[in-house]
Amino acid sequence: MKNSKEHAQRLQRLYRELKRAHPEVEKTTYEDPVEALICGIISERMTEVAAQKAFREISKAFVDWNDLRVSRVEEVAEVLGRKTVTGRATAVALTAALRWVFDKHHKISLQTLKKLGKRPAREDLEKIDGISRFVINYCLLTSLEAHAIPVTEPMADYLKQNGIIDANADEEDLGGFLTRCVSAKDAHEFYVLLRRASESPTMMKKKPKGRSRPKEGKKDGSKG
Numbered sequence: 001m002k003n004s005k006e007h008a009q010r011l012q013r014l015y016r017e018l019k020r021a022h023p024e025v026e027k028t029t030y031e032d033p034v035e036a037l038i039c040g041i042i043s044e045r046m047t048e049v050a051a052q053k054a055f056r057e058i059s060k061a062f063v064d065w066n067d068l069r070v071s072r073v074e075e076v077a078e079v080l081g082r083k084t085v086t087g088r089a090t091a092v093a094l095t096a097a098l099r100w101v102f103d104k105h106h107k108i109s110l111q112t113l114k115k116l117g118k119r120p121a122r123e124d125l126e127k128i129d130g131i132s133r134f135v136i137n138y139c140l141l142t143s144l145e146a147h148a149i150p151v152t153e154p155m156a157d158y159l160k161q162n163g164i165i166d167a168n169a170d171e172e173d174l175g176g177f178l179t180r181c182v183s184a185k186d187a188h189e190f191y192v193l194l195r196r197a198s199e200s201p202t203m204m205k206k207k208p209k210g211r212s213r214p215k216e217g218k219k220d221g222s223k224g
Contacts, residue, residue, distance in 0.1 A: 008181045010164045015182070018193040025189045033110035033143040034065065034101060040138030041093045041131065044152060045086050047199045054080050065108040069098035096130040110139075118146045133171055141191065147184035149191050151175070158198035 030036040042058070043051035061079040062068040068076065076091035101108055113121045121144050125136045133151075140146035151174060159165045165174060182190045 004177065007165055007177070010162075011159075011178075011181050014162070014164055015186075015190055015193070018197055019189070022193055022196060025192045027188055028142050028192075030143040033113050033139050034098075034108055036139040036143035037097060037101070037110065037125075037128070037131070037135065038065065038068075038094065039142075040135035040150070041097060042080070042090060043138070044132060044134045045090050048195055049199075057081065065098060066102070069095060069102055069108060071095065093130045093135075097128050097135075100127075100129045110143075113139075113144060118144065121146070133175065137175070141188060147179055147187055149175070149178045149182060149187050151178070152195065152198070154198040155194050158194065 030039070038058070039051065039055055042054050046054060057079050058068065058076075062071065073088060073091045073095060076094060077087040080087050080090055098108060101110060105112065113124060116124065118140070122136065122140060125131070125139055135150075137148040137150040140148035141150060151171075156165075156169075156171075156174060159174070160167050160169070165177060169177070178190075179187075
């Protein structure tokens with residue numbers, strides 16, 4: 001990324017400002033990475049508030065995660081409360097990922113990832129059908145205590161609109177830049193604060209129009 005030193009200084013300044021504005025950040029941790037997988041898939045295409053509500057609805061509507069796995073896409077999309085292209089895409093990603101987990105492990109659990117190192121865990125997550133860089137990093141951050149920062153499209157837009165990163169930075173550039181500038185111990189707090197800022201009413205009104213979403217199922221090609 002061009003002018004990386006200047007961008008790093010801007011990022012640190014933003015982080016300090018966000019911490020002053022929101023000093024209390026609650027840490028989210030999932031005992032089984034499969035729950036992080038589910039929450040990551042849901043929250044990628046929704047605001048955090050909407051995603052939390054959708055996760056509660058999903059938990060109530062299905063007997064267990066295996067029941068969710070075998071449910072029809074239309075049924076899952078309806079429970080999510082989003083009978084839209086976005087809702088269907090989320091439902092497709094959920095059922096496909098859970099089918100992969102079941103076929104691989106013969107149960108709906110990813111506890112085995114906790115026995116691996118961070119790099120092998122990432123590599124295993126990258127093999128799951130239909131999940132994105134965001135979902136992989138969300139799992140690593142919230143369930144495997146890895147140094148990762150999930151970034152939604154609105155979060156990336158926020159950084160670009162505020163001149164924190166280069167406007168032409170792609171996902172790989174952004175991911176590497178953030179993990180270099182934000183330490184592992186601060187990664188979760190930074191993620192929460194940045195996401196909160198990017199989903200503020202003011203920023204949501206500024207959301208760029210006509211921008212195409214990356215193809216579903218694009219995966220993180222980074223290692224480690």
